[in-house]
Amino acid sequence: MPDEMKSTATDKVTARIPAVYTNALTGFFEAATSGSLFTIRFFKEIVKPRYEFSEFLKQSYLIGYKSFPLVAITGFIMGLVLTIQSRPTLVQFGAESWLPAMVAISIIREIGPVITALIFAGKVGSGIGAELASMKVTEQIDAMEVSGNNPYKYLVVTRVMAATLMLPVLVTIADAIALYGAYVGVNLQGNVSFHLFFLQVFEKLEFLDVFPALIKTFFFGFSVGIIGCYKGYNATKGTEGVGESANSAVVFASLAVFIIDMVAVQITSLFI
Amino acid sequence: MDTNVITIEHLKKSFGKNQVLKDINLNIVKGENLVVCGKSGSGKSVLIKCLVGLIEPDGGKVVLLGKDIDGLDSTALNELRKKVGFLFQSAALYDSMNVRENLSFPLRDLKSKSPEDIEALVVEALANVGLEDVAEKMPSELSGGQRKRIGLARTLILKPEIILYDEPTTGLDPITSKEISQLILDIQKKYNTTSIIITHDVECMRITSNRMIIIKDGVSVAEGTFDELSASDDEWVRSFFQ
Numbered sequence: 284m285p286d287e288m289k290s291t292a293t294d295k296v297t298a299r300i301p302a303v304y305t306n307a308l309t310g311f312f313e314a315a316t317s318g319s320l321f322t323i324r325f326f327k328e329i330v331k332p333r334y335e336f337s338e339f340l341k342q343s344y345l346i347g348y349k350s351f352p353l354v355a356i357t358g359f360i361m362g363l364v365l366t367i368q369s370r371p372t373l374v375q376f377g378a379e380s381w382l383p384a385m386v387a388i389s390i391i392r393e394i395g396p397v398i399t400a401l402i403f404a405g406k407v408g409s410g411i412g413a414e415l416a417s418m419k420v421t422e423q424i425d426a427m428e429v430s431g432n433n434p435y436k437y438l439v440v441t442r443v444m445a446a447t448l449m450l451p452v453l454v455t456i457a458d459a460i461a462l463y464g465a466y467v468g469v470n471l472q473g474n475v476s477f478h479l480f481f482l483q484v485f486e487k488l489e490f491l492d493v494f495p496a497l498i499k500t501f502f503f504g505f506s507v508g509i510i511g512c513y514k515g516y517n518a519t520k521g522t523e524g525v526g527e528s529a530n531s532a533v534v535f536a537s538l539a540v541f542i543i544d545m546v547a548v549q550i551t552s553l554f555i
Numbered sequence: 556m557d558t559n560v561i562t563i564e565h566l567k568k569s570f571g572k573n574q575v576l577k578d579i580n581l582n583i584v585k586g587e588n589l590v591v592c593g594k595s596g597s598g599k600s601v602l603i604k605c606l607v608g609l610i611e612p613d614g615g616k617v618v619l620l621g622k623d624i625d626g627l628d629s630t631a632l633n634e635l636r637k638k639v640g641f642l643f644q645s646a647a648l649y650d651s652m653n654v655r656e657n658l659s660f661p662l663r664d665l666k667s668k669s670p671e672d673i674e675a676l677v678v679e680a681l682a683n684v685g686l687e688d689v690a691e692k693m694p695s696e697l698s699g700g701q702r703k704r705i706g707l708a709r710t711l712i713l714k715p716e717i718i719l720y721d722e723p724t725t726g727l728d729p730i731t732s733k734e735i736s737q738l739i740l741d742i743q744k745k746y747n748t749t750s751i752i753i754t755h756d757v758e759c760m761r762i763t764s765n766r767m768i769i770i771k772d773g774v775s776v777a778e779g780t781f782d783e784l785s786a787s788d789d790e791w792v793r794s795f796f797q
């Protein structure tokens with residue numbers, strides 16, 4: 284066959300790869316490119332005036348304050364359960380007195396930031412995704428654009444900033460409440476005074492437990508915000524696009540939290 | 556001398572295989588009201604979205620107020636957009652803001668306006684569309700027709716030089732429709748604005764139009780005044796006026 288003879292070796296190889304995979308691959312690279320451009324635009328827009336300060340405050344209130352009850356409850360349960368679960372093992376090794384410090388370190392280094400960020404991704408990421416997507420499909424974002432206002436600045440920059448700054452606050456509160464939960468957990472089967480409990484905790488806590496954990500929460504918050512905004516801002520296909528955007532905002536934001544956490548652990552371990 | 560406020564040359568736009576606009580050419584002079592007709596899906600909304608850069612055309616040239624929109628950076632484009640009003644087919648009110656905030660949103664960048672000035676403009680805009688008492692309501696509390704009228708008030712509040720109306724009277728009762736059409740005409744007279752009005756409403760065409768075009772298969776197939784086109788020899792053209 285003359286046609287077949289003309290085709291090169293690479294053509295033959297690509298011909299064997301089913302279209303599903305090549306489509307998925309191009310789709311992935313397209314999404315990666317547009318996602319990166321979207322993120323770069325954030326850093327460009329944030330330095331340019333006009334600063335949407337009142338909208339930023341409003342979003343901080345909505346994102347931070349409204350997530351507080353959920354974060355507080357999970358924080359308490361987190362500390363309580365972790366303490367109850369850890370006790371038998373420590374008792375086996377005769378290290379029961381280590382319980383407060385061990386629980387505190389787990390909470391502050393890892394469990395507090397990650398669980399809170401995941402809850403944040405579920406609540407705030409989906410909220411931002413759905414809100415911006417519905418604004419997109421009902422042409423509200425277009426309407427802002429044609430009125431000569433910059434919707435990226437008004438909608439995206441404010442929400443991403445609010446998420447970036449509010450998550451560390453929420454994590455700090457969640458950690459504190461989780462420690463109180465741990466104190467309650469310790470006292471379920473023992474008797475440690477409040478003072479002694481926190482003395483044991485802070486004796487063992489080091490700068491390298493607290494500081495890197497705090498830093499990574501800014502990145503968690505940023506990624507939840509930017510992914511929610513990206514998914515919402517690029518929603519298509521009418522109302523079903525709204526659900527889709529909210530859903531994939533949560534999925535990708537949660538994934539991002541784990542990936543950032545993994546990287547953060549690698550970096551931190553260089554110093555310990 | 557007539558000055559062209561809007562110039563469109565060889566405008567093309569496709570979505571995938573769907574060739575929506577093939578070759579649109581238009582000149583609109585200052586103070587003119589141009590009505591655009593065409594079947595649903597013929598690309599009327601796409602045409603006016605290309606004018607303000609919401610949709611990027613595949614080819615051709617758009618010049619608004621002497622500026623080729625293709626060559627503008629975002630700051631210049633935003634400046635230009637402040638001079639152009641756009642009424643969306645769906646009204647596109649901001650769901651999270653009440654009516655007053657919706658109306659004052661386009662004014663927020665103007666440092667020359669004091670809060671009192673803005674309030675006066677809001678009141679005036681609401682009076683224009685006959686909805687003085689809804690300023691505190693949220694868009695979800697309004698009827699479809701009221702939303703449309705608030706959308707119109709928001710479009711007019713910046714007193715734009717060019718106004719693009721996407722079906723301003725659809726979904727309104729005949730009486731309100733007529734009032735809105737009359738309002739469009741009054742605004743043209745009062746401020747000497749230039750407008751493109753997309754409509755299927757014969758009454759609205761009759762009241763507002765200085766000139767009309769009909770779009771079919773991505774090109775303008777008929778052009779003329781309301782009287783000329785409504786008495787056209789072509790039965791298909793006449794069918795828009797029944």
Ligand SMILES: Nc1ncnc2c1ncn2[C@@H]1O[C@H](COP(=O)(O)OP(=O)(O)OP(=O)(O)O)[C@@H](O)[C@H]1O
Pocket residue numbers: 570573575593594595596597598599600601602644
């Ligand atoms: N963003 C888009 N992506 C893909 N296709 C689009 C998009 N916007 C419009 N189209 C297509 O372009 C065509 C023209 O749409 P347009 O909204 O301009 O119609 P219209 O003339 O305004 O109709 P109607 O009178 O119903 O409002 C339609 O076939 C539509 O499917």
Ligand SMILES: [Mg+2]
Pocket residue numbers: 599600601644721
């Ligand atoms: Mg339309």
